[in-house]
Amino acid sequence: MTMHNPAHPGEILKELVLTPLELSVTEASAHLGISRKTLSKIINAKGAITPEMAVRLEMVFEKPSADHWLKLQNAYDLWQTRQHQEKLHVSPFKINSQESASL
Template sequence: MIKRGIAPVHPGVILKGLYLEPLEITITQAAGQLGIARKTLSQLVNGHMGVSAEMAIRLSKALNTTPQLWMNMQQGYDLWIAEKKSADIKVLPFAMAS
């Protein structure tokens, strides 16, 4: 279970703050190097979309990381968001076979 206190950082924020800005790479330049549309990368770094498996591979190749790093960040972020809404998720437990 993920702690409800501090939200995990969206992977796009990590990408922008730890990679693009220090390397002085613009969104347009990075998108070109990643082989994706500028709008797609802009949506990612602004937290409007998540990291897909394909994007994780692209980022890992460009930044010498692993795809798992990016997927784990996204999964942690998504799960935290879902758990914040868990009280609204109504489920009936399955009955155990006897």
């Protein structure tokens, strides 16, 4: 089941992790071992949560898991791509009935 317009995981990070812990971008980025600019891009939906970043988040905050962060990012990316799929200029591959019988 796909989500309708899922939130960028950076927004979730900001609202559900950083804000409740009263962590500034500077403090959080120091704990994560990344630049303030990198974290700022993520929480402002200008950058993605990579597998490495997901592991860093898991190590620093323990929950949610790295898998969960990546699932959030994937859901967001897929929804965004589907909004512009007509720009991909592809069409379904049609196989004839003889070929499909051999599959």
